[in-house]
Amino acid sequence: MSLPEIIELTPGQLSYWPEWLAEHQANRLFDLLLDKVKWRQDVITIFGKTHSIPRLQAWFGDPGTQYQYSGMVLEPSPWPDILKPLRDRVSSEAGEPFNSVLVNLYRTGSDSNGWHxxxxxxxxxxxxxxxxxxGAVRRFRLRNISDKTRTMTLDLPSGSLLVMGKGVQENWHHQLAKTSxxxxxxxxxxxxxxxxxxxxA
Ligand SMILES: O=C(O)CCC(=O)C(=O)O
Known part of the structure; x- marks a missing residue:
């Protein structure tokens, strides 16, 4: 375990390891997940109209870890062997016993994840x-919920780990914007x- 960079958001804190995985480990994991995950194109319904979300996703977790967001209901698929040691390492790094993971695939710069x-x-x-x-470096942004002029930007490289600590979700939105x-x-x-x-449920 190496020490993270601490980024104070006030309120809230990020812990950031830009090179948490070595390049060859990150590449291998990327290739395996791209190939083996059963990617889903989920849809959301807004004002009665359905829209495909601008990315593919998959949800893995312990039995009973159903997750609902934006009107979608995600039933957990069992942990694939490749993700179990990773879950344990990430849990010990973050000091949190994670029991589920949302995996997103952004196919091109047109795929994104809006403010939430x-x-x-x-x-x-x-x-x-x-x-x-x-995989590809993409721009991750945080924006304070009550003062939208307060923002923070990180270009997340392959193999990086970012832990959003207690207080971040209550006070900040985050997004992964499209890029041209x-x-x-x-x-x-x-x-x-x-x-x-x-x-x-
Ligand atoms: O792709 C990212 O870096 C952000 C993902 C995200 O915001 C989410 O899954 O809630």
Missing amino acids: ADNEPELGKSPVIASLSL RDVGPRINLTFRRIIKQPPG
């Missing part, structure tokens, strides 16, 4: 989220801890 916080009820009151990036740059695919894994079932 990971604040669903099943994550509990002050969740810790750990985000591992693989000609970028290759990127995979991002956000490890989460589901602590209770969502309402109505």
